[in-house]
Amino acid sequence: MTDVRRSIATVCLSGTLEDKLAAAARAGFDGIEVFEPDLIASSWAPAEIARRCADLGLSVDLYQPFRDLDSTDPDRFARNLRRAERKFDVMEQLGVDTVLVCSSVSDDAVADADRLAEQLAGAAARAGERGLRLAYEALAWGRHVSTWEASWDAVRRADSPALGLCIDSFHVLSRGGDPAGFAQVPADKFFFLQLADAPRLQMDVLQWSRHHRLFPGQGAFDLATFLRCLLGAGYTGPLSLEVFNDVFRQSDPWRTAVDAMRSLVWLEEALGAVWPAAGTTAPPPAPDLSGHSFVELGVDGVSGPQVGSALAALGFAHTGQHRSKPVQLWEQGTAKVLLNASVTRPAGAGVAAVAALGLESEDPGRSAARAEAVLAPILPRTRGANEADLSAVEAPDGTQIFFTRTGPEGWPADFLATGAAPADGGVRGIDHVGLTQPFDAFDEAGLFYRAVLGLEPHAVAEVAAPYGLIRTRSVTDTSRRVRLALSVSALRRGGWTPGVPDPQYVALATDDIVGTVTRMRAAGAPLLPLPANYADDLEARFDLPQGLLAAVREHGLMYEEDGEGGGYLHAATSVLGDRVFFEVVQRLRGYDGYGSTDLPVRMAAHRRARTPAPAPVA
């Protein structure tokens, strides 16, 4: 295995060429593909771009794209060749030797295989005279050439040293193409590789490609197999990302570039045995995560007492006080909730938010080392005398993730016992934590949890909620000891955002929700009342025992089935402070979801609790 270079097409990133080059370099890319419109809009001449790239340590690996080269109309083909020559001029100044030539989508595209090969060879000859080469790529929606096999047929027939293939994972995998066939192609005919992932969508392939591509590890394609096939066939060029994505196009390019680099590191690791290439170091494997060790809520002087009394009513005991910080430890079963009153946001605003998650790692040091190797932002820690050294990284939504090892030497030792013993109110532990993601960070988050923590992202689902569509996606360990439920507004929210637009929650596991919630209500827990209409609908849809239905009506329980025999009972509290609530959840018969069909009812109820509806008509 030779050295492998990591590249990125400038079209992946938002901004002008200047922004893109700086971001790609800072994220550690070795090279770039110059997307032609970025060059055209730049005030830097091609030679100046080349100098800038050299200064930034970036090679220019590809110029792209050249469209609609071949033509059934000889005059037009002649004009196309003239146009190509002008682009060869640009390439020479830019110092790049390879141009991506897309299969034609034009009405005058050449259907005859030999004539097409002849035209490609003609163009390649002109390129070859100038020391340049053409990488021919089958667009999935090409007029006559739409599979990589068809592009290889054309390249084979043309038989020109300056003509080879550009293989784009999207164009191959979106059409269900088989990368195993790469082995039949001579290695030196693979001129370039473009990598993109994508979700499985039922839509026009061109629209799918132009709007919904993702970085490797964020979508549904098996890119590890794909890449293994291409490397196995002898490809030695850069691993280069080419992702058209509506969100990335308008997001901070510095951040997108890091996300992109993380996707390559993750993909290289997923290659397994054929990796690491010379000159790279594999990240340490992600240690097993065995559970949620704590959830830390940031609170202020207004919300702190409110959350504390809610915890007490939910059956938690205030068992510890941090040695050096204004942090309380509350416990029930194995659930540990920290209330950190050092929030510095506007005083008295009633801020309550998930500040940090503690995840129990079999090797916290290795978890931190891995996180760093896959480009997670590592957080500086102030550590008091006698305090555990907790490594923490920052998740895309700003939540701090601590890798803990609970025990005599571990983090709980930082807390001085209050003397109160953990109560048993029916809560067994933390089931999951629900985190609303910033609009731009949803796909980034799926890959972050996958690459940094070794968790598995599950399918994205969409829910029609009162104030707009919401996308949800869970990430879990394989044995479901760590579960995070991520959600995001399908469109970035605007001015009309009644209620609590981005709530977070901590879901507490119980094996007896009716008993647990009954105790909680008796203790004055701020459980969220749900409408009778909801219970009526449950009664119409499911064969629930009358006793359970009565409890649903009395306690505001929610119920969902998964269509595979599983069921989920859950109840929510009011929103505490500005954005946090608790859920109590009971999983039945192997249910593996998060009650997302109940999200609209819960959101409407949360809004009512904040903004009471008008009084009934007399």
Place this chain on the structure above:
Amino acid sequence: MTDVRRSIATVCLSGTLEDKLAAAARAGFDGIEVFEPDLIASSWAPAEIARRCADLGLSVDLYQPFRDLDSTDPDRFARNLRRAERKFDVMEQLGVDTVLVCSSVSDDAVADADRLAEQLAGAAARAGERGLRLAYEALAWGRHVSTWEASWDAVRRADSPALGLCIDSFHVLSRGGDPAGFAQVPADKFFFLQLADAPRLQMDVLQWSRHHRLFPGQGAFDLATFLRCLLGAGYTGPLSLEVFNDVFRQSDPWRTAVDAMRSLVWLEEALGAVWPAAGTTAPPPAPDLSGHSFVELGVDGVSGPQVGSALAALGFAHTGQHRSKPVQLWEQGTAKVLLNASVTRPAGAGVAAVAALGLESEDPGRSAARAEAVLAPILPRTRGANEADLSAVEAPDGTQIFFTRTGPEGWPADFLATGAAPADGGVRGIDHVGLTQPFDAFDEAGLFYRAVLGLEPHAVAEVAAPYGLIRTRSVTDTSRRVRLALSVSALRRGGWTPGVPDPQYVALATDDIVGTVTRMRAAGAPLLPLPANYADDLEARFDLPQGLLAAVREHGLMYEEDGEGGGYLHAATSVLGDRVFFEVVQRLRGYDGYGSTDLPVRMAAHRRARTPAPAPVA
């Protein structure tokens, strides 16, 4: 023609049921369809909802949807009937007699036509016993029933008085269905009509339906013909809107409801001879608009002098001063630009924005009456002694639209002559005005200009710009004397918005762009420099005369062709104040566009002019 009632499905509007009912009532709807999830999430019992609706003057016209009624599994069918009976309970309390039954999408859906009819008849019999009825609708993606003809076949076979059809324009027209066939169906079998428009999209029909429906007049469907066929076949129920749209789902429901009502008024008018129904009054027809009489820019103490000196350099003369307001009139050719210094936004911020457009109407009074009839917000006017009475409405982006009649008695008489004569610097008049729309208002704007002003909205196009995708759409009169170029960010902008995120511009027409721009540059106009790379690309792509290419390079001209022989030469100025610039444009050989392919180059250049790029490498 009997009285016709206008209804709206609650799913069209954002918010909780409470928000939706209030918004529908205020916009003047007669009735609603209750979308079941809205009822389920409401704290109002069905009878309470009925009372609320009665108080608001809304009838409940439909309960919807009931899904997956039929089943090949007898036990499941029995359970489905039981579920239906529970929903009939809700309907009785809600005071609604019709429920929408969708064709099944389930694996166990009944394929056999007679068995399906038998099951539908069985359910209808139960409904009929309670005085209720089922409106059966073919979902375009139904498992066995996916066309309205198939749904009619089932209803015909079932032959039950409590079973009829619900016709949904989306489901019919998305599949290319022919509404002419409605004439073959007995009138009393049309129980309900749901209206939705949509853009033509190449995508999975379910996704198209769930995310991209539009109100009538906003999309590509021929709803007038559709509705004429259904009314001709004897349908007498409500005209009811059912629109699933990602943007409307999260936009202010008060505003969406008005947009929805406008779409029905527009559609009814488009019916022509069969309209108006008894009890309705047709809006006065839109008077001919014969041109842009003026563009008014709101400026402040900082931007006013800057815009004034730019206008002077562009060849305008300051010809008039308003009698009572701090407004200057600048003229060149027929182009009139007003600078209104009464902007009250933060002093000294350099505000410069299009405040108003004057459109020359053959009958300003009738234009205003029509605007009011189609629910445009009418603006109050303060009118000085001896001043023209100008009627104005507010467009969705806040721009004021004045209907003018230029002449001795018209608006220019409000200005006292300065003595300066209009110069002739080569500008003939105003070609068009470019208005960036608020994210939520793009589809609303297309219908607004169509319904209020009688302009024609053209196809939506998408451009990949440096900071994200941009959608563009023009609205024009048929003879192109009034042109507006609307644009919007394809996703709502977030924190990463370098440059000027929402610029507006005034495009000035010339018949000799090279001469005109040469004079402007000599006079010191702030023309925007464009990169040499752009001119190099033009040279590669087009057969432009060398003289023109030299002018392109010297003056920063942009050039686009339309593929039909037409061409467009244009040049932009820097952004003046915070968001306005001018263009100078020359249309060649019947070109009818707005140079949108040049948008990325122009945007990047505008950003450079604001935030200079780093100095070249030495």
